[in-house]
Amino acid sequence: MNLSSLLSFFAKKDQSVLGIDIGSSAVKVVQIKKKRGKIVLETYGELALGPYAGIEVGRATNLTPEKSAEALRDILREAKTTTVSAGVALPLSSSLISFITIPQVQDKQLADVISLEARKYIPVPMNEVMLDWSLVPREDSFSTDEENKISANTKEPVGSSQDVLVVAIHNEYINNYQIIMDSSQVKTSFYELEIFSSIRAVIDQGIQAVMIIDMGARTTKLYIVERGVLRSSHIINKGAQDITLALSKSLSISVAEAENMKRLHGLKGGPEYKELTEIITVNLDYVFYEANATLLNYQKKYNKDVSKIILTGGGVLLKGFVDLAKISFQTEVVYANPFAKLETPAFLAEQFSQAGPEFAVAIGVALRRLSELE
Ligand SMILES: Nc1ncnc2c1ncn2[C@@H]1O[C@H](COP(=O)(O)OP(=O)(O)OP(=O)(O)O)[C@@H](O)[C@H]1O
Ligand SMILES: [Mg+2]
Secondary structure, eight states: OOHHHHHHHHHHHTOEEEEEEEOSSEEEEEEEEEETTEEEEEEEEEEESGGGGTSOTTSOOOOOHHHHHHHHHHHHHHTTOOOOEEEEEEOGGGEEEEEEEEEOOOHHHHHHHHHHHHTTTOOSOGGGEEEEEEEOOOHHHHOOHHHHHHHHHHSOOTTSEEEEEEEEEEHHHHHHHHHHHHTTTOEEEEEEEHHHHHHHHHOOSOSSEEEEEEEOSSOEEEEEEETTEEEEEEEESOOHHHHHHHHHHHTTOOHHHHHHHHHHHTTOOOGGGHHHHHHHHHHHHHHHHHHHHHHHHHHHHHTOOEEEEEEESGGGGSTTHHHHHHHHHOSEEEEOOGGGGSBOOGGGHHHHHHHHHHHHHHHHHHHHHHHTTO
């Protein structure tokens, strides 16, 4: 290694990277770097998008790329980020996910076979989407002996078929994001669907299936993950803003007041806030009912229990959310703590564990960008 390549080697190792998550109601950024083998959090920040659309904080927006870029520039400035090198998350709604089964073919034929099969599931012309895929590891390649015995009796013989996770993202989304990043001077290394960012940020090594619940402003997203691999995803058309809008309507208060009240008291307002508690409970019950149905479906289909539920997204920060979730799910329910994957100042530990659920996507996408430098 000559001197210049040695220098660029160290420059690369020391490089800071950004993770960017533009949600429907808020944009989140984190900046991290590798230092002496550890991943260090340099800065992070979040900004509500409502005001850029002339609506309240906490509500979902449909911003033009120009407006989104304005917000992104603002938060990068506010957080005092010092790099432009980024990984960027794309919303789940930009994509179509399908699990397809193809015959076992040779590697060089894979792309063709998958693209041909995927056509059947994707309702738009193939030249309008970007296609990405990954092979789902075979059950028996990672199951225990006990499971093997069962699968040997019930599954097709090894080598006859292959499950593939196919993600199609509409080109229009990519183009819009390109405009946002270009006009914010951000250099995007890749775009990644937010699911995969979340999984990277919150899942630890473990063999059992877990469900991630991401309660955003517009929707609630459910992902079932086994051994780090996505096995099922589902969107519920109810998010945290719907609780605010329901409160505003039922209590005849402004949306801004409703949002404040929701964040201040949540389910912990006591007898004085009986109505508030009731309205929130009704809305969350709907979400939990749907999530339970997804869980049961999965358990029935694969004959496997989901051992844990991990909460992400701003909506789960509602006071008392986790207690109600524990009653509804009858299984272990925990808050995501993606900051635990980073070196952070110990005296801020409490603050980080509270912000964790909101930053899962931004941290996950930054971690991938960082791993590209290795
Ligand atoms: N402390 C809190 N208590 C209750 N709700 C909260 C709290 N903090 C944030 N929220 C709610 O969380 C929502 C924002 O969550 P998040 O930032 O995960 O959404 P998003 O990523 O912008 O949306 P989406 O994922 O749907 O695109 C808002 O609707 C807000 O009302
Ligand atoms: Mg989100």
